[in-house]
Amino acid sequence: MFKSFRNAQGAETRVLDDIDLDIRKGEFFSLLGPSGCGKTTLLRILAGFEQPDAGAVLIGGRDMTGVPPNLRPVNTVFQSYALFPHLSVYDNVAFGLRQKGIGGAALRDRVGRAMETVRIGDFGTRKPDNLSGGQRQRVALARAIVNEPEVLLLDEPLSALDLKLRKELQVELSNLQETLGMTFVFVTHDQEEALVMSDRIAVMNRGRVEQLGKAEDLYERPRTAFVANFLGQSNLIPGKVQEVSPGGAVVLTEHGLLRTVYGADLSVGREVMLSIRPEKLRMERDDETEGNEVRARVDDIVYTGAENQYLLEANGQRLVAFQLNSDIGADEDFDYEEEVALYLPPASLVILEEG
Amino acid sequence: MMRRTHPALSAWAWLVYGFLYLPILVLIIFSFNDSKFGGTWAGFTTKWYGVLLAREDVREALTNTLLVALSSTLISTVLGTLVGLGLWRYSTRFRLPLTFLLVTPIVIPDVVMGVSLLMFYSLVRGGLELTGWTFENGFWTVMFAHVTFQISYVALTVRSRLAGYDRSLEEAARDLGASSVQSFLRVILPLALPGVLAGALLAFTLSLDDFVVTYFTSGSGFRTLPVLIYTSVKKGVTPDINALSTLLVLVTVVAIIAANAIMRPRPGRRGEA
Ligand SMILES: Nc1ncnc2c1ncn2[C@@H]1O[C@H](COP(=O)(O)OP(=O)(O)OP(=O)(O)O)[C@@H](O)[C@H]1O
Numbered sequence: 001m002f003k004s005f006r007n008a009q010g011a012e013t014r015v016l017d018d019i020d021l022d023i024r025k026g027e028f029f030s031l032l033g034p035s036g037c038g039k040t041t042l043l044r045i046l047a048g049f050e051q052p053d054a055g056a057v058l059i060g061g062r063d064m065t066g067v068p069p070n071l072r073p074v075n076t077v078f079q080s081y082a083l084f085p086h087l088s089v090y091d092n093v094a095f096g097l098r099q100k101g102i103g104g105a106a107l108r109d110r111v112g113r114a115m116e117t118v119r120i121g122d123f124g125t126r127k128p129d130n131l132s133g134g135q136r137q138r139v140a141l142a143r144a145i146v147n148e149p150e151v152l153l154l155d156e157p158l159s160a161l162d163l164k165l166r167k168e169l170q171v172e173l174s175n176l177q178e179t180l181g182m183t184f185v186f187v188t189h190d191q192e193e194a195l196v197m198s199d200r201i202a203v204m205n206r207g208r209v210e211q212l213g214k215a216e217d218l219y220e221r222p223r224t225a226f227v228a229n230f231l232g233q234s235n236l237i238p239g240k241v242q243e244v245s246p247g248g249a250v251v252l253t254e255h256g257l258l259r260t261v262y263g264a265d266l267s268v269g270r271e272v273m274l275s276i277r278p279e280k281l282r283m284e285r286d287d288e289t290e291g292n293e294v295r296a297r298v299d300d301i302v303y304t305g306a307e308n309q310y311l312l313e314a315n316g317q318r319l320v321a322f323q324l325n326s327d328i329g330a331d332e333d334f335d336y337e338e339e340v341a342l343y344l345p346p347a348s349l350v351i352l353e354e355g
Numbered sequence: 356m357m358r359r360t361h362p363a364l365s366a367w368a369w370l371v372y373g374f375l376y377l378p379i380l381v382l383i384i385f386s387f388n389d390s391k392f393g394g395t396w397a398g399f400t401t402k403w404y405g406v407l408l409a410r411e412d413v414r415e416a417l418t419n420t421l422l423v424a425l426s427s428t429l430i431s432t433v434l435g436t437l438v439g440l441g442l443w444r445y446s447t448r449f450r451l452p453l454t455f456l457l458v459t460p461i462v463i464p465d466v467v468m469g470v471s472l473l474m475f476y477s478l479v480r481g482g483l484e485l486t487g488w489t490f491e492n493g494f495w496t497v498m499f500a501h502v503t504f505q506i507s508y509v510a511l512t513v514r515s516r517l518a519g520y521d522r523s524l525e526e527a528a529r530d531l532g533a534s535s536v537q538s539f540l541r542v543i544l545p546l547a548l549p550g551v552l553a554g555a556l557l558a559f560t561l562s563l564d565d566f567v568v569t570y571f572t573s574g575s576g577f578r579t580l581p582v583l584i585y586t587s588v589k590k591g592v593t594p595d596i597n598a599l600s601t602l603l604v605l606v607t608v609v610a611i612i613a614a615n616a617i618m619r620p621r622p623g624r625r626g627e628a
Pocket residue numbers: 005006007015033034035036037038039040041042189
């Protein structure tokens with residue numbers, strides 16, 4: 001699927017490029033990416049507010065391309081909530097059902113249940129202007145889920161809330177999705193939020209899907225430098241493939257030969273980029289000669305409470321290592337300028353796609 | 356929070372208001388004066404209002420005025436509302452020039468409006484004569500002339516009424532199953548309605564009070580109340596004209612107060628989305 005926007009000068013910008021997603025029924029699916037990468041545009045195409053220039057949107061096997069938003073089995077929770085200010089909370093929630101011609105006891109029943117589900121049962125007669133941010137968020141949610149859509153689209157629904165409320169609602173939203181069994185497509189630029197809530201995540205960058213997978217897959221085995229650094233932090237080490245065996249590859253780097261369990265299918269001599277998470281680096285005082293070790297010097301230490309973050313200098317490269325701040329190894333804290341041995345476990349050394 | 360105003364400042368304010376309203380106050384008082392000539396007070400009476408309503412020319416001018424005001428308000432409210440909605444809804448590079456074009460008829464001198472409309476009508480008449488058709492200056496020319504300046508007021512009131520609302524409201528309605536017509540009727544129009552009503556009231560009073568543009572475009576046979584007042588006072592101010600002016604002032608003031616009340620944001624409406 002492709003999407004371009006024409007700007008006022010008539011120049012085209014490609015906002016979505018070759019998007020091909022298969023979102024499963026009943027899953028919590030997140031679109032994660034930096035600002036301006038096209039998340040909202042993609043969501044708007046799913047909702048029917050924008051049309052793709054090429055490609056199709058299928059929902060439940062039916063082709064929805066060109067179908068107007070009001071005829072799609074999809075509802076949206078807007079980033080700005082977009083509650084109708086002239087209607088009470090009850091009437092806001094009832095809007096979609098009334099539109100379908102549902103009235104009387106059935107209407108009261110379903111609206112009441114939706115409001116109970118998101119715990120705004122007592123606010124029925126209030127106007128949206130007289131609600132707090134979190135309460136408005138719940139109304140927006142109730143207004144969407146009451147229609148029992150096949151897919152619920154959520155565009156950064158929590159980004160306007162303060163941290164504590166956001167955490168609470170993250171949990172509530174996950175639970176809600178599980179109880180309802182509804183397909184959620186959730187847009188966020190907060191990587192932690194995506195990791196905590198989603199079954200699967202599509203990481204987007206500049207209109208493309210960089211990688212799609214479970215939170216754990218994305219974190220443990222990022223395929224591109226962008227994913228490696230957008231989801232958490234990574235140390236990137238360039239090198240050249242020296243040797244390949246069924247058990248993985250050996251890569252020649254600034255730090256000598258490094259063994260990894262990945263890259264069994266690579267060709268010898270190829271330029272690659274290795275990536276390893278800061279918390280997977282093991283800092284030791286002595287070499288243990290099992291290989292995959294790098295000599296480094298402590299440049300700076302950042303104390304964050306739960307862990308110590310060490311900025312290290314190794315063979316002219318800057319590396320970052322996080323070590324858990326456990327009581328037991330008080331003597332294991334390292335000092336400024338101290339020479340250490342860094343162990344890079346082969347199972348944590350990931351080979352990225354572009355070298 | 357109330358703050359104490361400096362005495363000099365409040366004295367100044369009283370002076371300004373006095374300057375603005377004293378002439379009108381005098382006019383109103385003398386409309387109840389039991390004397391054929393202004394200047395001396397001869398006791399209270401309401402007879403001038405009776406005299407007024409008995410005058411054939413006043414009744415005719417009143418009918419003309421109301422017909423022009425009602426029909427021009429109807430037309431300009433529909434057109435102006437559409438323009439206001441368009442300005443709110445579409446963000447084009449023409450938005451600024453369009454807004455500018457709307458403000459122009461408001462700030463342009465009435466005389467210029469009047470002259471240009473007069474010229475325009477005679478040009479149109481000249482063109483029409485080639486086809487054998489023609490029209491007299493009268494009801495229609497005055498009515499459309501009023502529409503030209505009323506549209507701006509309606510459009511700007513509607514636009515400012517909607518200013519705080521996000522376009523996503525319309526999308527939300529579409530998302531919840533409303534067709535574009537339904538979302539207009541159930542969401543956009545109710546939100547814009549106070550602006551539409553206030554704009555209509557404003558347009559109505561503007562038409563009611565208009566003298567200059569009407570004078571230029573009305574021709575000889577068609578008179579509205581302001582024009583009638585003008586031609587009457589040329590022969591000298593009479594108490595029944597005072598009474599007529601008082602009635603005009605009354606209607607206008609009531610309409611403006613109503614328009615303000617409608618537009619005033621309800622308590623609790625916050626700017627945030
Ligand atoms: N209607 C439009 N016309 C022109 N360009 C647009 C339009 N809508 C979005 N864009 C551009 O498309 C790109 C993607 O926008 P989009 O809103 O999808 O990003 P996003 O990932 O949702 O960002 P954010 O996290 O800031 O909400 C941006 O560069 C934006 O400027």
